[in-house]
Structure formats: structure tokens, C-alpha cells
Amino acid sequence: MNDILKMSATDISRLIKDRKIKVEELIQIQFKRIKQVEPNINSFISTNEEKAMIKAREVQELIDQGQLRNSNIVGIPIAIKDNICTKGIITSAASKTLSNYKPIYDATVINKLNDAGAIIIGKTNLDEFAMGGSTTTSYYGASRNPVNNDYITGGSSGGSAAAIAADQTFLSLATDTGGSIRQPASYCGVVGLKPSYGRVSRYGMIPFASSLDQIGTITKNVSDTVALFDAIYGNDGKDSNMITNQTFSMNKALASDIKGLRIGIPIEFMDEGLDQEIRDKVNDSVEVLQERGAIVEEFHLDILNYIKPVYYIIACAESSSNMGKFDGIRYGKDLANGEDLGLEVKLRTLFGIYVLTKDNYYQIYEQALKVRRLIKNNIDNAFTKYDVLIGPTVPNIVPNFREFEKDPYNINTSTKYTAAANLAGIPAISIPCGIDRRGLPIGLQIMGKSFCEEDVLRVAYTYEQAIKKNR
């Protein structure tokens, strides 16, 4: 039974389309697994087996009628981060404020998944309102790393990453504002893609910071990422920041050929502050890519030092405005005690309010916007020389709960490498590239030009294939 759960989503989907596996059977197996490991991991805020089974029967009928032949994720279980709106299903954003909130509409990505015949099995855990990098600030308790339950999953999409790592689902959707997909993917040893800004509609995602937020994917491997991304990208006419005509070629993304591809390694990504073991693993990975014909070069991207402050100013400013409606009047009810919201959310909101006040707007916020523009220009400039940029996903090895609780804000340093992609709006992926001295996964980050997901995925796929062979 668990053999099936180890398979890739695209392979299973093929078997389902060929009617070698029944969707209902697969869903039943999946739920058995969820129940088995959920007490140790706590990756879900809610699951709904009944609804999933109804949907499974509907999809099976369509398959029996010969429909959905073009979908690569038909009949596949998928877990959704609980800050993406699902009609009639509680969407809590892991906050007490929204613990009873049932949206009256589906997010665009949910509609797309339904059209593709994927089966939504539940809603995954996250840091409250996606603010955090640990999935410990959830109203529903922390998620635990499936590799070793003493360790944190990272976050904010810790539930989605853990569910994949624990074989509780084949596919998952997550969101990434400063690294919330890539960092937990790195911690849990799975594949996390943050697409370009404007690639996947944000309509129906409870916003954290609107100009940085992006819905993306967490899966077991790169080909599943490609299949899932292919199902959810594209303009829906509901998100003003999307570009009208978008194309994506699965074949180009899954071509295992990087001969002549130019890879840039920002020296500042490999500098002090980076764990030596991670540095070694990243260097090993780069060698693998070099062997495959890529041209690798180190270069300076000084502007990276400004990423963290700029990121926090912009993210908190936007979120302070987005959080305005969760005031205990419109949503939530505990206005007097203010206990509907957790400390982290309150701190970020206050900081955001502070940087937007009349006096600070020009002094702080507008300056941050200018530096953001500078960061983007610098990164765009790097892409005139390189096709992709490569580095570690996070500077530190995965902390265990004890270590994390001792120094919870140290986790924020992990934003250092990931937030650049959000500020510049470019696609970035984290793929596993080894394990550390304590047996926890290490992630490799690959960033590409805006709207060039194909390049990023091709490099990731090539690496994945090469490692498989080496094994």
C-alpha cells in the first residue's frame, strides 16, 4: 500500500487515466496514511474525507467517460494551505480570528484544480496569517518535521511541506511571501516552487503582503511540480497584477539538458553566516550541474545585504493594511481582549503601522520602495549574464524545537536568501541537495528570470535526474 504513496503524482495520474487504479481506492489509502501519521506531525488544520470521496466518485465517472485525458493531476490527492479560500470549507489562516470562517467563494487556483480533476483532501497548517518561518505560531499548534519529529518544519507553509514529506498527500498548494514555500520545503526535504509574481492568480489567497505574495507548489519531485504548476498558472481576469498572455511548456521544463546554460552564484549567498555543511552541499550540487555542461561563475550582488530590512518594511506595511479588517468587528469577535490574534501578527501589524505614518512614509517606506527597485534592477542586471542564479535556500541547518524556542527570531534570518525572489518578482525553487550532520535535509535554491519558470525547473529537473543516477 505504501508503495503507491511513494510514487510520483504524474505516474499515478497516468495509471488512473488508464483505469489501473481507482480514484476512490487511492483516496482511501491516502486517508489511512493521514490518520496514521497525523498525531505526530500535525500538518493539517482540517481534512474532509467525505467530501473527498464524493469528488473522487465524480472524477472517476468522468474518467470512465474518457474525459480529463489532458490533465496530468487527475484523481490526485492535494492538500491546500489554509490561507487559500475554499468555498464552504473553513479557511482559518491558522488564526483564531478566522477559526469559524467559511468563504462563500473558491480561490481561482481551487477552481483550476477542480477543473483538472484533482481531489482536495484537506487544509494544511501554517504560521498565523503566513507570518513566520516555523509553523509554530498557528492557533492549531505547531507542525513537526516528518524527518525527525523533534525538529520544526519551517514555515509558513510548514503543513504543506510536512504533508508531502510524510506521504500524507501527493501534491500541495502553498504561498510564499518571503520564503514561505522554499524554506519549509528545504527543511522537510521536498520540492517547493515560488512562481513569478503575476504567474498564478492570487484571487482567493488571504493576503499577507500583496506585492510579495505568490501561490506556488510543494511536491515530492520536480516533475510533479511541473504538472501542478501547469494546472494552476495563467491569467484569470481577477488579479490586476497578472499579465494577459502567458505560456508555459512542460516539455521545456522537463528537458534534462543544461549544456551551455549560464549559472551565476552570488558570492554574498555563500558568505559568512552560512553553515559550512550547507556551503559544501551547495558546492557539490554546483559541481553536478557543471558536469552536465553548465557554465558556472561567481559574482557580487552587494545589494543582497539590504534584502532583509527592505523586505520587513514592505511586508509589514502592506500587511498592516490587509489586517485592518480582522479587528474583532468584521472578522473575529474578541475585540476587547485582543486575543483573537497572536503576538507575531500583532508585532508585525504594529511595525507596519509605524512605517506608514505620515512622518515615516517618506523617511522609511518610500526609501524601502526605492531600495526594492534597486534590488530588482541589480538582479535583472545579473540575468543579462546568467540564465539562473544558484545558492542555498537557507543559511542555517534545521533547528529542533528546543533550539528554536531559545531564539525564535533567529529563524527570520532565513529570509536573507529567499526574500530576494519576492522583492524582484522572479521564480525560485528549493530542491533537496543532501542531509546535514543531524540527518535533516538541506535545500538548494535556483532562481530564474521573471516568467522563465521553464529555466528554473529544467535546472532542478536535471539535478534531480543526475542525483538519481549517481545513487
Next chain:
Amino acid sequence: MISLERIKQDKYEIVIGIETHVELLTKTKIFCNCSTQFGGKPNSQCCPICTGMPGALPMLNEKVLEKAIKLAIALNCKVSNISRFDRKNYSYPDLPKSYQISQLYMPIGRNGYLEINNINKNRIGIHEIHMEEDAGKLIHEDVNTLIDYNRAGVPLIEIVSEPDISSSKEAVEYLEQLRYLLIDLGISDCKMQEGSFRADINLSVREIESEKLGIRTEMKNLNSFKAVEDAIEYESNRQIAVIENGGSIIQETRRWDDNLKKSISMRVKEESNDYRYFPDPDLPPIIISETFINNIESNLPELRDEKINRYCNTWGIPLCEAEIIVSEKNLAKLFEETVKITNMAKEVSNWIIMDTMRVLKDKKIHINDIKLRPENLAKLIIMIKDGKINSTIAKEVFDAIFDTNLDPVVYVKENDLIIVENKEILREKINAIIEENPQSVEDYKNGKKKVITYLIGKTMKVMAGQADPKKTSEIIKEILEQL
């Protein structure tokens, strides 16, 4: 004791700036596809977007942008090549997102003006115009307050004037002129009662020739032009009285009470009132090309001032008459179409200024309900020109056809009103009249030519007004000369 009126005139000047909020005539809201229709069942015209549900995103209605650019051009503004929406953050129950999408840093138009007087060409500066969304409506019951979100997200344009207005008269002229413009452009129906045209008055007073502006107050809830006038009179007097009595004005928002005819303090503006404006990340900057602007400009309808100029210069209508005619779309239409048929602009203008207005008033008909068609008014005017009826009868016919839209030719025939044109019949009657009035023959021979008028009157009486005055006069002269 010197009266306040004298002090006001001699010592102080009033400085007024007006912020006007106009609801746009678009079918759908500014950021979603909900209807903007007025008067719907509460909360029947809303969706996740205009009620600000978590995760919903705005999409700009292009029609709003088009209308805003139209207005910016008509108000002689510089249209921004890049415009942007900002969030104005404040928490109020009628504001579902806890912020209003508005424009602060890069409004759609800046630095324009509006001419408020056709003779003096007095210009009132327009500081800026910007687009924004309306809030919901609070309905206060005994204990509860209910919220109707039908109005949330209805598109608004705010027009901010410079403080160039110096009297209640000017303020009303400015608002009237602005209203004409908005209606002509099809931007708004400007119904003050329904709230689709709302003006807030910023007013301060200062001693004449003083460099420094006084502290201003903002007045809201002005539901008619009369209220604007009254409120400005009241508020300027109040401020002068405060200063004359050694007090000082505090910056505050005041609400005009039209029943009490006074303004009442609503809230004192605190220094710390901070809306934390910042660019809305959900809406990318709007890039407006010159071609787009030119395209809108070349399709602008004829504006009031252009119309007045055309009436005066091409058709020779006096300015005061032209102003009355263009003041209402229906009058202008009746006028222009009748002139097209008759080519007798002055005559048509007379019928509109004098008789149309008279009948509307007498019969209490609204201008929008005029039934009289231009073809029939034209027929009437042509009958007069051809001498088929005289002006007295014409008025009678006009009154009869005005609210029935009967064909005046048919009406005249059926009611036997055509002037007697047969000279022989006329001569017979006149002979008889002259025989009955020998004294007039004597008078005429003694040089009193006035008797002709007297005899015309007599003839008209006998003929029940149906005699052609010109012919009557000729025949009388003829007979008297022969005697």
C-alpha cells in the same frame, strides 16, 4: 453699533475651497461587476470584492478611468501619464476593508480650472481630481445600526478646487457650472438628493490684504445649492463674529442643519489624523498614453460654454437667452431642432424664453416632461411668418398644443382660427365700422392719425381677432383717404 454686514464687507474676505464628490454613471462598480443602481434591496448588489472578503482582489472598471480622464480634460487639468491608486486606511463600520481605495500621490488630473462666468471669464482653480470608491451606508434604527453595502464600491470622482472662491454666490456659480459640465459629459446625473453630487465647503475668513489664511472649517451635509448659499453665509458670519469677539476659530468638521439653518460641530480635526496612505499593491500603476487621451478628447461632446458661444455667434442669440436655453438639455434640444427646420433662431428663442417657460410655470410641468415636438413648434412659427395667424392667436395655439403635442396646422383649421385673408369681406366689415364712427373720419382729416389704431382694434373685435393686422391697416387707410 456697526452691523456685522458692514464689518464683513469692509474688513474681511472669505476664502472658500470646495471638495465635490460625484457618483459616476457607470453600470457596474469601480472594482467589481456589481450593479450601481440606486435604491436596490439592501445588500442585494454586492460580492466578495466590494464587501472586502478575505482574498478578494479589485479589478479597475475601465469606464471609470475613461470618465475621469474626460472630466480632467474638460476641467483643463494636466492628465497624469502615470496614475496610481492608494489605500486610505481608517476603520469605520461602513468601510468593509478598513481602507478606502482612493488616490493621493498620483491622482488622475491636476492643475486645472473652471470658468464660472461667461462675461468675466472668472477662473476657479482645480487643484486635482481623483478616483475612489464609495463606502457602504449606515442605517440607524432604534437600538441597532444596519449596514447596506450596495453603495460600497460605487465609483466616485472627487474634484478639489483651489481656495479661489470668495462668496456664496461664486460658490453656487462654481457648483452649477460643474454640474452642467458633469451632466453634459454624461459623467454623473448629479442628483444632490440621492447623494450623487455632494459638496463639502472649506471656509476661512481673513482680514482684507492679510497674507495669511485663516483657520478653516469643513462643512458637510449640503443637500442643495440653497443650502450651500445659506451655509456659507452662516459660517462666514459665525467665524467673523468669533474673531470680532476676540475668539479664535478651531479647525473642525461641521454639519449643516438645513432645518435649523445653522452649522453644528461634528468633530474636531486632530493633528494626528493619519490615514497611512500608501500605493495599493493590488492595483498596478495605470499608464495612460497620449493616444488614449487624444482619443477621449476628440470624442468629447459639445460643452455648455461652446454651445453658448455657438448660439450667440452663429445664430445671434443674446447671451442671457443662450444661457437660459443651454441650462437644460431638453430646452437646448427643442431650440436647436426647431431652428434647424425654421432657420429663425431669434423667433425660436423668444418662444422658448418667453412662452415655454411661462407655460411650464403655469401648468407646473417639469422641463423633462415637455411634449411639444420641434416640428410642431416650427409649424407654428412658420404660420405666423406666412401671416396665417397673428401673434395673439399663436399664443393661444401654443398653449393648446404645448402639453398635447397636437399639430398646430390641424388645430388652427379645426378651431377656425386662420386669419381672414379675403380682402373683400374685410373691406365690407371695415366700411360698416367706419360708418358707425363718423367722429374718427373727422379726426383723421384733422390729422389725428392715431384713429387708425383705434379702428384696427374695433375691426379685430368684430372679426374675433382673426383679421390680418397688416391688411386691416392698409384697407382702413385706403377708405379714409378716399372719403
